[in-house]
Amino acid sequence: MNEISLCMMTRDLCHILYQDWENDPAIYMDMNLFAPYRYSEEAVNRYFDAKQIPSRVLFAVMKDGKPIGEVQLKRIDYESKECVLSIHLQNDSVKGHGYGTCAERLALQYAFDVLGMVAVNADTVIKNTRSQHVLEKVGFQYRKEENGFKYYRIVR
Ligand SMILES: CC(C)(COP(=O)(O)OP(=O)(O)OC[C@H]1O[C@@H](n2cnc3c(N)ncnc32)[C@H](O)[C@@H]1OP(=O)(O)O)[C@@H](O)C(=O)NCCC(=O)NCCS
Numbered sequence: 246m247n248e249i250s251l252c253m254m255t256r257d258l259c260h261i262l263y264q265d266w267e268n269d270p271a272i273y274m275d276m277n278l279f280a281p282y283r284y285s286e287e288a289v290n291r292y293f294d295a296k297q298i299p300s301r302v303l304f305a306v307m308k309d310g311k312p313i314g315e316v317q318l319k320r321i322d323y324e325s326k327e328c329v330l331s332i333h334l335q336n337d338s339v340k341g342h343g344y345g346t347c348a349e350r351l352a353l354q355y356a357f358d359v360l361g362m363v364a365v366n367a368d369t370v371i372k373n374t375r376s377q378h379v380l381e382k383v384g385f386q387y388r389k390e391e392n393g394f395k396y397y398r399i400v401r
Contacts, residue, residue: 249347251304251355254315258305259293260286262312267336271373274393302355306334306348313339316352318360326363328356332376340375349383357401367397 252258266282273279296303300321306314314334321328330352334340356362367385369376371393381387385397
């Protein structure tokens with residue numbers, strides 16, 4: 246499936262992405278912390294700036310020339326050659342079409358082939374069974390459950 250690609254997130258793409266963003270309740274362990282997302286130009290600028298660090302790569306998930314989500318490789322450690330993958334698609338209209346699966350596969354390819362990682366880790370809150378299913382589908386192995394999270398790892 247070639248309709249999804251990853252590109253490095255730019256400030257402009259980040260604004261386009263977040264203008265139609267919805268927070269997903271599935272990622273909240275404590276639903277008291279959940280609130281519908283409200284776009285703020287200033288907050289997106291702060292968010293984008295905070296991600297520009299050497300231990301992190303922030304990708305836009307692209308479909309038909311538009312950003313429909315973001316994938317991050319974070320806590321990149323070039324000594325141990327490990328990092329952590331996280332993903333969030335823009336809103337419900339783009340979930341459940343295979344795009345998340347495809348984006349995770351592309352991010353893993355980048356982590357292994359471009360960054361030279363030997364292992365990629367991921368975690369999800371326990372109730373997020375959709376994310377767990379997708380992680381396992383792309384090859385992550387379940388490792389453990391701790392403090393409300395399930396931990397996964399894929400080794401090249
Ligand atoms: C998790 C996420 C990235 C998955 O991307 P997606 O494009 O929606 O998922 P896909 O369409 O590629 O695949 C969904 C799979 O999960 C399955 N699924 C759907 N709902 C499910 C559920 N509640 N429990 C288990 N599996 C579920 C689907 O059947 C499908 O599996 P299949 O291909 O074997 O039939 C996306 O839904 C998302 O951004 N969610 C909100 C943020 C989030 O949870 N991020 C992960 C935090 S760790």
